[in-house]
Amino acid sequence: MKTILTSHQLAITIKRLAHQVLENHINLENTVVIGIQPRGIFLSDQIVAEIKKQLPAKKIQYGKLDITFYRDDIRKELHEANQTDILFSIEGKKVVLIDDVLYTGRTIRAALDALLDFGRPEKVELCVLIDRRFSRQFPIQPDYVGKSIDSMVSQKVKVFWNKKDGKEEVVFTH
Amino acid sequence: MSLSSKHLLGIRDLTPADISIILKTATQFKEVLQRPIKKVPSLRDVTIVNLFFENSTRTRISFELAERRLSADVINFTTSASSVSKGETLLDTVNNILSMKVDMVVMRHSASGAPHFLAQHIPAAIINAGDGINEHPTQALLDSFSISEKIGKLKGTKVAIIGDIMHSRVAQSNIYLLKKMGVEVTVCGPPTLIPKYISQALNVNVSYNLKETLEWCDVANVLRIQLERQNQVLFSSLREYSLAYGINRRMLDSLKKDIVIMHPGPINRGVELDSDVADSRQSIILQQVENGVAVRMAVLYLLSGRNPSDN
Numbered sequence: 001m002k003t004i005l006t007s008h009q010l011a012i013t014i015k016r017l018a019h020q021v022l023e024n025h026i027n028l029e030n031t032v033v034i035g036i037q038p039r040g041i042f043l044s045d046q047i048v049a050e051i052k053k054q055l056p057a058k059k060i061q062y063g064k065l066d067i068t069f070y071r072d073d074i075r076k077e078l079h080e081a082n083q084t085d086i087l088f089s090i091e092g093k094k095v096v097l098i099d100d101v102l103y104t105g106r107t108i109r110a111a112l113d114a115l116l117d118f119g120r121p122e123k124v125e126l127c128v129l130i131d132r133r134f135s136r137q138f139p140i141q142p143d144y145v146g147k148s149i150d151s152m153v154s155q156k157v158k159v160f161w162n163k164k165d166g167k168e169e170v171v172f173t174h
Numbered sequence: 175m176s177l178s179s180k181h182l183l184g185i186r187d188l189t190p191a192d193i194s195i196i197l198k199t200a201t202q203f204k205e206v207l208q209r210p211i212k213k214v215p216s217l218r219d220v221t222i223v224n225l226f227f228e229n230s231t232r233t234r235i236s237f238e239l240a241e242r243r244l245s246a247d248v249i250n251f252t253t254s255a256s257s258v259s260k261g262e263t264l265l266d267t268v269n270n271i272l273s274m275k276v277d278m279v280v281m282r283h284s285a286s287g288a289p290h291f292l293a294q295h296i297p298a299a300i301i302n303a304g305d306g307i308n309e310h311p312t313q314a315l316l317d318s319f320s321i322s323e324k325i326g327k328l329k330g331t332k333v334a335i336i337g338d339i340m341h342s343r344v345a346q347s348n349i350y351l352l353k354k355m356g357v358e359v360t361v362c363g364p365p366t367l368i369p370k371y372i373s374q375a376l377n378v379n380v381s382y383n384l385k386e387t388l389e390w391c392d393v394a395n396v397l398r399i400q401l402e403r404q405n406q407v408l409f410s411s412l413r414e415y416s417l418a419y420g421i422n423r424r425m426l427d428s429l430k431k432d433i434v435i436m437h438p439g440p441i442n443r444g445v446e447l448d449s450d451v452a453d454s455r456q457s458i459i460l461q462q463v464e465n466g467v468a469v470r471m472a473v474l475y476l477l478s479g480r481n482p483s484d485n
Binding site: 066068069070071074075077078079080081082083084085113114116117118119 | 175176195198199201202203205206209210211213214215216219244475476478479
């Protein structure tokens, strides 16, 4: 296992991502934050917590989106569905989608389809912790990137989260 | 992740893990049904035929809505408007429909075991929407879903099933399901409408006293008297049945706690349930109907995973 980000680096990166989102969405007046289930929400939880530190008085519209029913590989394998939790309208809002690893782009394709069933957002941006460059199967690019890496198809990138896995780091696994 | 069976013929064949997956997936579909666009694309490559050889309002509409909400292509079939009345056999009818590339069959039939027979002869996934006096699995699933939604859990809950147990596929499926999930079950009704060895066979309590049963239970699932399935006199009149086993407001008010009232529909008002009970805030009858769509979406979704050709 080769480490991509240690727990210390991860914390700094998440802080930076939160600040970059804030930079583009001062006050988050017309912006909503949506984490993608199941593993994107650990990142979005932390980014939202960081944003709240900067804007303590602000109520941030934050939701969680599950894309299981929108996947394009249902006939290969069924995946367990997770809770979707979007208790506000996204009509005319700017949406920041958050996921842990961007690889083929298929998850984000499904997420965009799922998102549009909640209304017509003014703009959708993508924030990811790890961008596996040159491996995209759809024309999808992130707006905020924690770290870009070059990887082989045979390699797997795994993000561990304290809440879920008891440790926090990003590694290559084989 | 998938179910242990390719078909949903009855609750009897499901494992507790299967039931948990279905109920959990139904929770997610219930959320889908609250969205501005209540539709997901999961089954857009699937064609489903609804074969109803017996009358139905709720189940047929509920299945059809579930199918359409999953983006499946839907064909409806009712016996009266088909060649069945010209003498075509069940297997011929279904094989002809399947040759038009249909992937899943939802079937209701008045003969117990009809879907099991089909499952042995055709490759498509079959979902039993009620077969004779045998099983009605999706009704039991939506009943349990509604109980756990209302009470917050299934295990350890006390459920009474009241009425015509003998002729009720809803009762049988409910008993199988509730026992698998660790629920205490009492069946209650006139002795002539309760199978003699049911307590040994299905491990349920039997009571002939409505008041005692209502005192005991957290949830009362009240069934309709199935006059269409009775070919002998098992009670003297509907009025007499209603006096002994009909639930009215006064009776509910005399209990020490608020119990939950359920009914699979159609209700015979004034027979098994009085109107002021059926429409009271203790009744979750309409929530059951609402949950039916989500539960059926979950079943269809979980059974659609496999390609019919690879068996």
